Structures are given as structure tokens and as C-alpha cells.
Amino acid sequence: MLEAPQTHSMTGHGAATALVRRLMKSVGDPDIAVRLWDESEFPVTEREPVAVLEFREPKALRRLLASPSVGFGECYTEGLLEVHGDFLAFANEITRALSRKQAGGYHWPRLKSWLHALRQNTPLRATRNARHHYDLDNDFYRLWLDEHMVYTCAYYESEATDLAAAQVAKLDHVCRKLDLQPGMTVVEAGCGWGALALHMAEHYGVRVHAYNVSKAQVGWARERAAERGLDDRVRFVLDDYRSIDRRCNRFVSVGMLEHVGPANYRVLGDLVKRVLEPDGLALVHSIGRSHPRPADAWIRKYIFPGGHIPSLGEMAAIFEPNRFTVLDVENLRLHYARTCADWLANFEAVADRVTERFDEAFTRMWRLYLAGASAGFRSGTLQLYQVVFAHGNSNDVPRTRAYMYPG
Amino acid sequence: MLEAPQTHSMTGHGAATALVRRLMKSVGDPDIAVRLWDESEFPVTEREPVAVLEFREPKALRRLLASPSVGFGECYTEGLLEVHGDFLAFANEITRALSRKQAGGYHWPRLKSWLHALRQNTPLRATRNARHHYDLDNDFYRLWLDEHMVYTCAYYESEATDLAAAQVAKLDHVCRKLDLQPGMTVVEAGCGWGALALHMAEHYGVRVHAYNVSKAQVGWARERAAERGLDDRVRFVLDDYRSIDRRCNRFVSVGMLEHVGPANYRVLGDLVKRVLEPDGLALVHSIGRSHPRPADAWIRKYIFPGGHIPSLGEMAAIFEPNRFTVLDVENLRLHYARTCADWLANFEAVADRVTERFDEAFTRMWRLYLAGASAGFRSGTLQLYQVVFAHGNSNDVPRTRAYMYPG
Numbered sequence: 001m002l003e004a005p006q007t008h009s010m011t012g013h014g015a016a017t018a019l020v021r022r023l024m025k026s027v028g029d030p031d032i033a034v035r036l037w038d039e040s041e042f043p044v045t046e047r048e049p050v051a052v053l054e055f056r057e058p059k060a061l062r063r064l065l066a067s068p069s070v071g072f073g074e075c076y077t078e079g080l081l082e083v084h085g086d087f088l089a090f091a092n093e094i095t096r097a098l099s100r101k102q103a104g105g106y107h108w109p110r111l112k113s114w115l116h117a118l119r120q121n122t123p124l125r126a127t128r129n130a131r132h133h134y135d136l137d138n139d140f141y142r143l144w145l146d147e148h149m150v151y152t153c154a155y156y157e158s159e160a161t162d163l164a165a166a167q168v169a170k171l172d173h174v175c176r177k178l179d180l181q182p183g184m185t186v187v188e189a190g191c192g193w194g195a196l197a198l199h200m201a202e203h204y205g206v207r208v209h210a211y212n213v214s215k216a217q218v219g220w221a222r223e224r225a226a227e228r229g230l231d232d233r234v235r236f237v238l239d240d241y242r243s244i245d246r247r248c249n250r251f252v253s254v255g256m257l258e259h260v261g262p263a264n265y266r267v268l269g270d271l272v273k274r275v276l277e278p279d280g281l282a283l284v285h286s287i288g289r290s291h292p293r294p295a296d297a298w299i300r301k302y303i304f305p306g307g308h309i310p311s312l313g314e315m316a317a318i319f320e321p322n323r324f325t326v327l328d329v330e331n332l333r334l335h336y337a338r339t340c341a342d343w344l345a346n347f348e349a350v351a352d353r354v355t356e357r358f359d360e361a362f363t364r365m366w367r368l369y370l371a372g373a374s375a376g377f378r379s380g381t382l383q384l385y386q387v388v389f390a391h392g393n394s395n396d397v398p399r400t401r402a403y404m405y406p407g
Numbered sequence: 408m409l410e411a412p413q414t415h416s417m418t419g420h421g422a423a424t425a426l427v428r429r430l431m432k433s434v435g436d437p438d439i440a441v442r443l444w445d446e447s448e449f450p451v452t453e454r455e456p457v458a459v460l461e462f463r464e465p466k467a468l469r470r471l472l473a474s475p476s477v478g479f480g481e482c483y484t485e486g487l488l489e490v491h492g493d494f495l496a497f498a499n500e501i502t503r504a505l506s507r508k509q510a511g512g513y514h515w516p517r518l519k520s521w522l523h524a525l526r527q528n529t530p531l532r533a534t535r536n537a538r539h540h541y542d543l544d545n546d547f548y549r550l551w552l553d554e555h556m557v558y559t560c561a562y563y564e565s566e567a568t569d570l571a572a573a574q575v576a577k578l579d580h581v582c583r584k585l586d587l588q589p590g591m592t593v594v595e596a597g598c599g600w601g602a603l604a605l606h607m608a609e610h611y612g613v614r615v616h617a618y619n620v621s622k623a624q625v626g627w628a629r630e631r632a633a634e635r636g637l638d639d640r641v642r643f644v645l646d647d648y649r650s651i652d653r654r655c656n657r658f659v660s661v662g663m664l665e666h667v668g669p670a671n672y673r674v675l676g677d678l679v680k681r682v683l684e685p686d687g688l689a690l691v692h693s694i695g696r697s698h699p700r701p702a703d704a705w706i707r708k709y710i711f712p713g714g715h716i717p718s719l720g721e722m723a724a725i726f727e728p729n730r731f732t733v734l735d736v737e738n739l740r741l742h743y744a745r746t747c748a749d750w751l752a753n754f755e756a757v758a759d760r761v762t763e764r765f766d767e768a769f770t771r772m773w774r775l776y777l778a779g780a781s782a783g784f785r786s787g788t789l790q791l792y793q794v795v796f797a798h799g800n801s802n803d804v805p806r807t808r809a810y811m812y813p814g
Contacts, residue, residue: 096800100800155807157807290730290732290733291726291730292727311727312719312723312726312727312733313720313724316719316720317720319697319719320698320718320719320720321698323697325697325738325740325787325790326736326790326792327737328736328737328738329735330734330735330808331732331734331735333732334802334804378802379800380732380799380800383732392787393506393507393786393787395785395787399741399742400562400563400564401737401811401812402564402812404808405808405809405812
């Protein structure tokens with residue numbers, strides 16, 4: 001399919017340039033420059049390029065043409081592609097161009113999303129998928145997350161807020177939305193390293209049962225509970241969310257829905273219906289979409305196997321069959337763009353140590369993932385929804401949001 | 408089908424009682440008492456009845472058995488049924504029992520809702536439907552609405568807030584959510600008697616183009632604009648929302664979506680996509696459902712022909728095909744329960760004058776509609792969603808909601 005670029009002849013160079021231009025057009029003509037293996041360089045548009053994308057070998061171009069998303073991810077990881085300049089600015093520019101280019105269709109991505117959603121996440125597969133990412137290595141995440149190990153969207157009350165403060169602010173934002181009162185029982189589905197569970201117990205006087213299928217995370221969380229003297233009030237359970245059978249006043253799930261898969265939204269809704277007290281409140285916090293579309297192919301292959309990012313319409317499958325009242329939806333996508341950018345900055349500061357522990361390919365893969373996620377939230381390809389809901393006939397709900405915003 | 412109740416024999420009485428009990432079971436056994444045409448009376452449950460429902464003639468029972476919703480509405484209107492006791496308490500109890508009874512199915516009401524949604528609201532039909540209700544008589548609505556003639560859900564900042572203050576608070580709540588700035592251009596689709604348009608222009612320094620198909624309302628609104636010296640900044644346009652072609656910084660629609668019909672949600676979304684500036688914000692305020700189901704048959708026949716009350720999942724058809732970012736959803740159903748109850752109290756205070764102007768049947772129909780609506784919001788059969796959204800790639804959006812809640 002692509003013979004010419006394998007030679008360094010002028011003909012080969014011309015053909016390669018034409019193919020790069022075609023590729024760039026297919027991703028919406030980003031404002032970048034391209035450098036080829038023969039060191040020739042040209043800008044894609046007439047505007048100032050934000051970075052230079054280098055094709056180090058002809059096969060990188062071939063692989064991108066064959067499969068843009070997986071091809072890009074793999075070639076960057078392997079070092080066949082290099083980015084010169086600010087990597088996040090590059091990711092933002094590519095994503096901006098792509099999202100403008102893709103602004104057309106609706107029914108095709110929706111159909112693809114639906115087909116993709118048929119894939120069932122059984123408890124076994126869900127456990128394997130989650131472990132793929134979260135069992136990686138606590139020490140690895142400690143290198144670049146905040147001290148409480150919160151691996152979900154932070155809440156920046158102002159531009160000046162830093163990551164650590166923004167993560168604590170997020171925990172409080174969630175707790176306030178849940179209107180936690182001392183003595184309440186909370187069930188948390190998918191608790192990561194336990195930051196929210198511990199925060200709720202310590203600062204809001206509630207008892208928490210927190211579920212997670214990752215051994216590494218639960219082990220860490222239990223240690224923190226013991227250290228902080230909270231192990232009588234927080235129980236970390238190494239189990240799938242589908243095993244939850246404990247009645248609670250509040251149900252919360254932060255950053256788990258992305259792994260649940262649409263085929264199980266009804267299961268999750270039925271579960272909340274069953275365990276939430278009649279006057280209870282529930283909160284689901286999840287990455288989302290503005291419209292149904294399947295997850296990025298590279299992300300599915302390397303970062304989150306089995307993941308699906310739902311639109312609000314798709315999320316309705318959690319709430320509507322059980323007639324929950326949706327009380328409040330907040331979109332925090334720009335907070336997640338900033339969170340991922342902060343993670344990336346932390347990550348870059350320790351990139352050498354990451355490469356030492358793992359290898360260069362691992363470091364490059366994670367750089368791409370973090371920058372790509374930030375760019376996705378920045379461009380509107382990704383959203384972040386916090387949804388508060390209650391039983392459909394419960395009038396024990398806050399009348400206004402004033403309680404969330406104490407003066 | 409129902410012979411016996413037409414006689415006053417003991418057999419007839421026994422059969423009628425059995426049929427009433429069957430009817431009461433089918434609506435979830437409300438805590439009321441029933442009085443028959445022979446003055447016999449019995450409670451439906453063992454709990455204290457909140458009111459007495461009187462069947463004044465056997466045919467009332469026949470008509471209710473044949474068609475519970477339309478039958479009840481028509482028989483109450485015609486005086487074949489009477490309610491003794493607090494009418495709103497009666498409506499709340501019936502609705503509570505009914506919604507508990509109906510808590511089962513999901514797919515059947517969803518299918519019915521979808522079939523119902525196939526009905527197209529053409530501009531002509533939409534105009535006729537809206538005029539059915541809103542052209543009625545300005546003086547009629549003046550009798551029981553607040554002084555600004557706001558005929559949508561109010562916002563009660565506290566229990567002590569009265570209707571007039573709550574309606575002004577609602578206007579401000581909407582204006583704050585829209586982050587209005589002086590000099591902006593606002594398009595309002597479905598402006599009622601113009602209260603929001605006039606409020607925005609007077610207190611937030613914006614220019615407004617407000618659309619409505621009701622001549623009576625637009626006439627009234629234009630008079631108020633002239634009186635308040637706002638006619639250079641607010642233009643009331645007697646036209647269907649589909650004619651809107653004016654670019655705007657803000658798009659707002661309060662209480663119109665109920666009349667749009669699901670077949671036109673995409674049309675409405677496309678319209679906003681076309682007219683809203685790239686950095687604009689839009690707000691849609693609508694009665695909603697926790698799950699898809701068709702509108703009540705009596706309401707469709709007598710109050711809002713052509714109306715459909717959407718679930719959030721159904722509303723996604725406005726946002727998702729155009730990749731809007733949904734920024735904020737707030738559910739104000741308990742505010743609408745209170746609003747309708749306040750309207751009903753005002754209405755009862757002038758019921759004699761209403762009967763004088765129209766007739767007894769009209770007064771009874773409106774009592775039932777206002778009480779039924781309040782009960783619907785109270786029981787969770789009805790919701791009230793305020794949705795703020797923006798173009799999918801716009802980052803000119805508020806980062807937090809702090810701007811809505813000035814300390």
C-alpha cells in the first residue's frame with residue numbers, strides 16, 4: 001500500500017509528503033509541523049505550529065494510515081514517532097482539530113457505541129480489567145498523584161488552587177452534595193485507594209463500606225485506615241460492586257462507572273434501588289460523553305480494556321428503569337482537563353524514575369494517556385458528570401443547592 | 408357491563424361497593440372514604456381517610472371503570488363526582504397511591520411514550536394547541552397568578568417565601584444560571600406574558616427577542632414593555648419558535664418544551680445550534696418525568712392537547728445529536744408542587760368569580776388540574792428540570808457554580 005516512503009529518493013519523499021498531508025487532513029489539519037525520517041520538515045497549516053511531530057521511520061506513517069488511533073499510540077510508545085515541543089499543547093491541538101473534523105455524524109457513532117455496549121463485563125472480566133490498570137503498582141501512582149492518592153477529577157475552586165487542595169475540595173464537594181450527617185451509613189462502589197471513604201468517616205462522622213476489586217488498592221486503603229485510626233468506621237471490602245447487599249443512607253461511586261459497561265447500567269441501578277434507604281441520596285461521578293460513541297481504540301487496547309464512557313442519555317439506563325429522581329447533574333470537564341494536566345506535570349518531573357522502574361515505552365505510553373485525557377476534556381470529547389439522585393417518591397431531598405455552597 | 412348499581416336494591420348496593428373496591432385497588436388503595444348515591448359510606452383502607460369521594464350517580468362509577476383518568480376528570484368537572492374535605496390533600500393521596508401502584512413496569516410505558524411521540528406538532532397544530540390554553544383570557548390568569556403573570560415553576564428560597572417573591576427569585580435564578588452580562592442579546596422561545604424577558608432587560612441590561620404564538624399573551628407583554636419603558640430593549644414576536652433566526656449570546660426557554668413534542672426535539676436542538684454564538688449559554692426549563700411515559704389522558708384531552716412531558720433520557724434528543732455539553736441539571740419538582748398549591752389557594756379564593764365568568768364545570772376542571780399538577784410534583788410523577796448547556800467545544804463556560812450562589 002505504501003511503497004515509496006521506504007526509499008529516500010525524491011519521488012519517495014514527495015509521495016510520503018502527500019500521504020502525510022492526506023493523514024493530516026483526515027484528522028482536521030492541526031496546527032503542527034511534520035518532520036520526516038529524511039529530516040525534511042513542513043507545517044501542516046499556515047498558522048504557527050504548536051509542536052513538531054517527527055516520523056522517525058516510514059513504517060510509522062504506514063501504521064498511522066492503517067489505524068490512526070492504535071497506530072499513533074503504538075508508534076509513539078515504541079519511539080517511531082516523536083513530539084518536539086510541549087507535549088500537552090500538541091495533544092490539545094490534535095484533539096481540537098479532530099473534534100472539529102468529527103463534528104458531523106450522530107447516528108453512526110451512536111450505533112457503534114451501542115454495538116460496543118453489547119459486550120458484557122462479567123464480574124471475572126471486570127476484575128481482570130480493573131486489575132490491569134489499578135493493580136499496576138501503588139508506588140508508581142504515588143510518584144505523581146496527590147498524597148491522598150485520588151485518581152479521579154479534582155475540583156479547583158479557583159485557578160490558584162493546586163492539585164492537592166483541589167482533590168480535598170473534590171472530596172468535600174461530593175460529601176456536601178450527599179448531605180452527609182453523622183451516624184449515617186455509606187456504601188461506596190469502587191473506592192480506589194480509599195481517599196473518599198476515609199475522608200467521609202474522618203470529617204463527616206459516617207460509617208463506610210467501600211468496595212473495590214483491586215487487591216493492591218484495598219491493601220493500601222486498609223493500611224491508611226489503620227494508621228488514621230479509622231478502621232472501626234471504614235471497612236474496605238475486596239469484592240465486585242455486584243456483591244453489595246448492605247442497606248445504606250448514602251450510595252456513592254466515583255470513577256467506577258467507566259468500567260461498568262452499559263450492559264450493566266440496569267444492574268447498577270437495581271442494586272442502588274435495593275440497598276438505598278427510602279430517604280437516601282446517591283451520587284455517581286463518571287467520565288462521560290456529549291453524545292454516544294465508543295471509547296478510543298488505543299485506550300481500550302492499552303489503558304482501560306472493557307471501558308465505556310457514556311453520554312447522559314446512555315446513563316439514563318441507570319436511573320429511568322428504577323424511576324429514580326435525578327436531582328442534580330454537574331459537568332466538571334474543565335476540572336478534569338486541569339487535573340490530568342497537573343498529573344502530567346508531576347509525571348514528567350519523575351519520568352526518569354518511571355523509566356528506570358519500567359521502561360521507556362511505559363513512560364511514553366503513560367505520557368500519551370495523561371496528555372490525551374487532558375486534551376479530551378479540554379476539547380469537549382470527554383465530559384465529567386456528577387449525578388445526584390434519589391428514589392422517585394422520596395421527598396427527603398434538599399430543596400435548593402444552598403446547602404452545597406455555604407457562604 | 409354494570410347493571411346492578413342503577414337500582415337501589417341491596418344487591419345493587421353490594422355490587423356497586425364491590426366495583427368501587429376493585430376500582431380503588433386498581434389505583435393503589437388510597438386512604439380515602441367513598442360515599443355512594445344512596446348515601447352509604449365506607450373507608451377504602453383501615454387508615455384515617457384524608458377526604459371523602461362521593462359518587463353522586465351510578466354512571467360516575469361506570470365511567471370511571473371504563474376510563475379512569477378521563478372518566479374521573481370529566482365526572483368531577485360535570486359534578487357527578489364530589490370531593491368532601493381538602494381537595495389538594497385528596498389529590499396528593501390519590502397520586503401517591505397511584506404512583507406506588509404503578510411502580511412496576513418500565514418498557515410498556517416507555518413504548519407507549521415512544522408511540523405517542525410519533526405524533527408531529529406542526530407549527531399550525533402547535534399554535535392551535537398553545538392557544539387552546541394560553542389565549543383563554545388574560546383576566547382569568549390575572550385572578551390567581553402573581554402580579555408578573557409567571558405561569559411556570561417558582562423558586563422558593565425558603566419555606567417562608569411567598570409566591571410573588573418566589574417567582575421573582577425564579578427569574579433571577581434563571582438569569583444567574585445564564586450568566587447574563589449587560590449588552591448581551593438573548594432569544595427567548597415561548598415567553599408567556601413576558602415576565603422573564605422584561606426582567607432580564609430591566610435588571611441585567613440585555614436585549615431580548617421573545618417568541619410566542621399566543622396573541623393574548625404577546626399583546627399583554629407588549630403593553631407591559633411599553634409601560635415599563637422597555638420596548639426599545641425587548642421585542643415580543645408573535646411567531647413559532649421554529650421561525651427563530653436571530654443570533655444570540657444566550658438562549659432560554661422556560662415552560663415551552665412541554666408543548667414541543669419529542670418529534671421536534673432535534674429541530675429545537677438544531678435551532679439552538681444555529682443561533683447560539685460559539686461562546687453562548689442556553690437554558691431549557693421544562694416539566695419532566697423520571698422515566699418515559701405518555702401524558703395523562705385527561706390532561707391531553709382538556710388541558711394541554713399535543714403535550715408531552717419528557718424524561719431526561721428523552722430530552723437527550725435535544726442535546727446529543729448536536730453534541731452540546733450539558734453543564735448543569737437541577738430538579739425543582741418540590742418547588743413546582745408548592746407553586747401549584749399556591750396557585751390553587753389563589754384560585755379557590757376567587758372560585759366564585761371564575762364560575763361567574765365561565766361556569767361551574769370550568770372552575771371544577773381548573774381545580775382538578777391545579778391540584779393534580781401539585782400532587783404529581785409532590786409524588787414524583789412529575790419532575791421539573793432546568794438544564795444549562797453550551798456548544799460542545801466551548802470553554803467559555805462557568806468553572807464552578809459559585810457564580811449562581813453569591814454569598
